[in-house]
Amino acid sequence: MTASPSPRHATPNKSQETGKPKLAFRPLPVPQVDVRGFWGDRAEAVATRTADILYDRCVAARMLEQIDPDRPSPGVVIPFHSPSPDEAASAGFTGSTVTTQMFWDSDLGKTIETAAYSLYRRKNPELEKKIDAVIDMYGRLQQEDGYLSSWYQRIQPGKRWTNLRDCHELYCAGHLIEGAVAYYQATGKRKLLDIMCRYADHIASVLGPEPGKKKGYCGHEEIELALVKLARVTGEQKYMELAKYFIDQRGQQPHYFDEEARARGADPKAYHFKTYEYSQSHIPVREQDKVVGHAVRAMYLYSGMADIATEYGDDTLRVALDRLWDDLTTKNLYITGGLGPSAHNEGFTSDYDLPNETAYAETCASVGLVFWASRMLGMGPNARYADMMERALYNGSISGLSLDGSLFFYENPLESRGKHNRWKWHRCPCCPPNIGRMVASIGSYFYSLADDALAVHLYGDSTARFDIAGTPVTLTQASRYPWDGAVEITVEPQAPVEFTLHLRVPAWSSKAKLDINGEAIDLAEVTSNGYAAIRRQWKKGDRVRLDLEMPIERLYANPEVRQDAGRVALSRGPLIYCVEATDNDSRLHRLTLPRTAGIEAHDEPDLLGGVVTLSATAQADAGDGWQDGLYRSEPPARVETRLTAVPYFAWDNREPGEMLVWLRDG
Amino acid sequence: MTASPSPRHATPNKSQETGKPKLAFRPLPVPQVDVRGFWGDRAEAVATRTADILYDRCVAARMLEQIDPDRPSPGVVIPFHSPSPDEAASAGFTGSTVTTQMFWDSDLGKTIETAAYSLYRRKNPELEKKIDAVIDMYGRLQQEDGYLSSWYQRIQPGKRWTNLRDCHELYCAGHLIEGAVAYYQATGKRKLLDIMCRYADHIASVLGPEPGKKKGYCGHEEIELALVKLARVTGEQKYMELAKYFIDQRGQQPHYFDEEARARGADPKAYHFKTYEYSQSHIPVREQDKVVGHAVRAMYLYSGMADIATEYGDDTLRVALDRLWDDLTTKNLYITGGLGPSAHNEGFTSDYDLPNETAYAETCASVGLVFWASRMLGMGPNARYADMMERALYNGSISGLSLDGSLFFYENPLESRGKHNRWKWHRCPCCPPNIGRMVASIGSYFYSLADDALAVHLYGDSTARFDIAGTPVTLTQASRYPWDGAVEITVEPQAPVEFTLHLRVPAWSSKAKLDINGEAIDLAEVTSNGYAAIRRQWKKGDRVRLDLEMPIERLYANPEVRQDAGRVALSRGPLIYCVEATDNDSRLHRLTLPRTAGIEAHDEPDLLGGVVTLSATAQADAGDGWQDGLYRSEPPARVETRLTAVPYFAWDNREPGEMLVWLRDG
Numbered sequence A, B: 001m002t003a004s005p006s007p008r009h010a011t012p013n014k015s016q017e018t019g020k021p022k023l024a025f026r027p028l029p030v031p032q033v034d035v036r037g038f039w040g041d042r043a044e045a046v047a048t049r050t051a052d053i054l055y056d057r058c059v060a061a062r063m064l065e066q067i068d069p070d071r072p073s074p075g076v077v078i079p080f081h082s083p084s085p086d087e088a089a090s091a092g093f094t095g096s097t098v099t100t101q102m103f104w105d106s107d108l109g110k111t112i113e114t115a116a117y118s119l120y121r122r123k124n125p126e127l128e129k130k131i132d133a134v135i136d137m138y139g140r141l142q143q144e145d146g147y148l149s150s151w152y153q154r155i156q157p158g159k160r161w162t163n164l165r166d167c168h169e170l171y172c173a174g175h176l177i178e179g180a181v182a183y184y185q186a187t188g189k190r191k192l193l194d195i196m197c198r199y200a201d202h203i204a205s206v207l208g209p210e211p212g213k214k215k216g217y218c219g220h221e222e223i224e225l226a227l228v229k230l231a232r233v234t235g236e237q238k239y240m241e242l243a244k245y246f247i248d249q250r251g252q253q254p255h256y257f258d259e260e261a262r263a264r265g266a267d268p269k270a271y272h273f274k275t276y277e278y279s280q281s282h283i284p285v286r287e288q289d290k291v292v293g294h295a296v297r298a299m300y301l302y303s304g305m306a307d308i309a310t311e312y313g314d315d316t317l318r319v320a321l322d323r324l325w326d327d328l329t330t331k332n333l334y335i336t337g338g339l340g341p342s343a344h345n346e347g348f349t350s351d352y353d354l355p356n357e358t359a360y361a362e363t364c365a366s367v368g369l370v371f372w373a374s375r376m377l378g379m380g381p382n383a384r385y386a387d388m389m390e391r392a393l394y395n396g397s398i399s400g401l402s403l404d405g406s407l408f409f410y411e412n413p414l415e416s417r418g419k420h421n422r423w424k425w426h427r428c429p430c431c432p433p434n435i436g437r438m439v440a441s442i443g444s445y446f447y448s449l450a451d452d453a454l455a456v457h458l459y460g461d462s463t464a465r466f467d468i469a470g471t472p473v474t475l476t477q478a479s480r481y482p483w484d485g486a487v488e489i490t491v492e493p494q495a496p497v498e499f500t501l502h503l504r505v506p507a508w509s510s511k512a513k514l515d516i517n518g519e520a521i522d523l524a525e526v527t528s529n530g531y532a533a534i535r536r537q538w539k540k541g542d543r544v545r546l547d548l549e550m551p552i553e554r555l556y557a558n559p560e561v562r563q564d565a566g567r568v569a570l571s572r573g574p575l576i577y578c579v580e581a582t583d584n585d586s587r588l589h590r591l592t593l594p595r596t597a598g599i600e601a602h603d604e605p606d607l608l609g610g611v612v613t614l615s616a617t618a619q620a621d622a623g624d625g626w627q628d629g630l631y632r633s634e635p636p637a638r639v640e641t642r643l644t645a646v647p648y649f650a651w652d653n654r655e656p657g658e659m660l661v662w663l664r665d666g
């Protein structure tokens, strides 16, 4: 492998027009980071199992029949679901009827993306051949004018561009673009990239601010961030402009979704969620200050806004994003980094409403938070974003993938009676390829690079290669993170080179220590925004040792959160813990963790692929003396019991049973 | 008023055929008990407001248009709801599609019944005239052959007797029969009674064990207990036999609902609830040992079984009923006497599953429990049944009616965020007339009479008149119950007469005292099955004083109930308490009630129509220092606060706000 990024990964760092820095800190491209250890295991599972499984299950779901113009159309395989009883009354397809089959192109796009990132880790000629065949199908499917949608071409011809609100037309385009960019970068094959450029050109000819074009944008955001990627990889500013248009136009009056509904003869009010908050299009994005609506849509929108804020140096977007970040993280985020509590709208409800057992907390939403947070880091190292990115990564997102990479969660509740178990597939299979592509590209979340600085956001056994000030550098982390907070970083520039190394000091580690080549550094002096900044001339063999004390913590929720009142959660380092039935004798709701109980950490190399468990002497409500009834005036006796907790991400990888994050605090 | 029951209220006490005692203890007929005090207020609200409101809202719902053959049929006013998405696919009426409009006859039946009982309390010539007009409509509607169903005659002609499983055909007949019996008793007018006898005769000609008849029974039990009433008031054993047939046939194989579905060309499996447990027809009733399915159906079935057990001296039914009673009261009953936790099946789920905020606990289900319990008392005084009857009466049932008698609850949760508020009407208006008829007939639940004994089940200011051993007796209770446990009973026989007076000593009162004419009685010596039995020759002016100590109790749930773990409820006497936002400064989930806190009772004559409140010094989680986020390692500080609780039945009678029964136990 080459230490320097290939042209396929070139990220333009200066606007060709203004010379203004666009992206202060750029993520390292995926192939420039070799990940081992904790994330190495996860990425290995994706490369060896998930990537193939995603393809196979797309085939089994009959997706290829839909996209292949040489085969008969499968017709409607997944029934329409009409989102509200009112609408059920109106017969047929009214534009308010939706089927998840409309999103099949997006599932394939993410599957291609997962495969692409996985190819860096492990060659897989059979899978590559299959993906090439899928791309060939899309090539044959694409219309003369560039239009490409297996749903609208094969199932609902004649309806294209009539319902951007509900039907995910641009969303599908976005995911295919992301897949195309990743596949081009991984394989050098341009075919899908060229297809998607032609389609993006077609989209730009239909939608946009210019007179005569529709003033539309997608009900499900996604294409914005995808177009930014397309612009960066192709160097074509027109795609950036189109992305910016979608961001700018969103929520403007007259409202496009109203006009579009009227144009197809529908009542704009006959809409399931009765509010454009559902798709964050209720007001222009710069005026938004509450995270609302469908959680995945929100995360994708904010990610796109962050990209555009960075690309255009647009502080009006940054201000809005910081308000939204604050609203999410101080009022609407599970301790696991999960978000969007309600199944009803797959999204946000009201501040501090964070039910545990019924938490929707879709895997895709936490993945989306990782996307958003990593883009906020483009403005520079800031633990405000990186700490949350780490929390979502280690908890609410990877909980969505079984340890062996074969089974998935859609919802990620914080409490289960034992019936919430991983499934093989889902009729809305958005989550499996989303968690797949995130894990397969995890290396790019570890580091970001500026002209004369490298920021280390995540820790863990890994090797990064990058050029800085023209000098190739290899940086190696040796660490058992997240099981141990000791990180040894070796910097090996080809020649001595001056740059700033930014090292995140996570908020959970108040007693961190740092030394360079054995010399202690006063962290308080060098740390700002949660990152220690070390500027020096680095030379081969320089060793940085960061010791992050990794205390076991009891965490309490803001008293506004009714569901967590009187409860305590356990964490150690970046990991949130839970108790599972299989490790505990008592029914979990009977357990109380006394404030005084000592909690011990145990290395368990043979458990769940190797984890650190936590254990303590707890109290359990005893069942004796309840023969006669349900209620009595004598409180239940308490008996001592051993409580064992495992990392939340690893739950439901053994026999099914109860699970609980928020324990009763005693 | 006469002290002796009129012939209209005669309850046959010996089987005409066997001479065997049928009903050891018979409830006193409604007009023989004058109720004052607590229940007097409730009954007054029903007689002066609810009874008229029920009629008016039935009219507003267009029910009279459906039953009046002289008016055009209103057609389908309340849309069909197809119970499952699978079935939605199959077009039109398949027998699995249901509308609550099918039950309109039942709503009218219960409305007539409420009006009838209310007429004893308060003459209401206008309402009586309206009810007479409704009865006239039914008279004109009834077919030559006796058949009578406004739904099947006016909306779905030609479909009668094709779907007993779903369409409530016999259920409607049952409620009209109950209405007919009550109206005849209250007014002496036989018209509806005669109509319903003709209809019952028709039913007996269609359904029954004899060859050539359908082997059907109703999916929603109700007609069983109604036919028992009809048999008792008419003295016609054939109606008793038909009731017994419905009980005996239920759940037998081959399953009638399967056969019936096939007969109408439907798939017997295409049934919303996928299990006949929903209608307690999964196995024959004598084999049942778990309360399952739709809670109201279950209560009505068990009530009918208890009637038949008593009438036929059938111990096989009694054994089953005692198993079911045990299952309900030790595993599946809210502390309020509410039951059926799930909205999905309007019924039971699994043992100890008693969620508070989402509790369905339909008003009708608690009313049904009162019906069942009172019938179990037919076997003799037993606090096992009477204590639960009292709990359901004072808490989970009357919570369903606003203090002024004008607004209703369908669900009775034990926790609310402030959005669960009483409504004026419902498109399934089963609960309002059910709570109405129960309250209007409350006197008959106070006492039951045997050949030489009177049992006092409920306490409260009231006067009962009855004949015992041929002697008319007046028994007067003077008491502030349930606010005070002191009860003074004056017995005034026309001539000295020997009989046993059974006085319930509620389980919540462990320190009761009893004296007769000033002479103390050793309660332990005379009490069995929770009733003190005093046999003596009673003479005019005998005074019995029962002093029930009414402690404030902290109640704890069986540790199997996950939702109540670490929580405590408050009770005083028969009343369960709750906290409401309006009486408390802190958000309710922030409150903890320390184990050591003293709890005081306060008489509040001007609050909620006059109640006793409970108050204590509690702890509240403080909101300070949470500016920065949702989670922190420092537990929330606690501050002292005053906690005030009000009786659960009276909640949501003031400004809307949060409510909580199960407080955090500290």
Ligand SMILES: [Zn+2]
Binding pocket: A362, A363, A364, A365, A410, A429, A430, A431, A432, A434
């Ligand atoms: Zn998803």
Ligand SMILES: [Zn+2]
Binding pocket: B362, B363, B364, B365, B410, B429, B430, B431, B432, B434
């Ligand atoms: Zn009801």
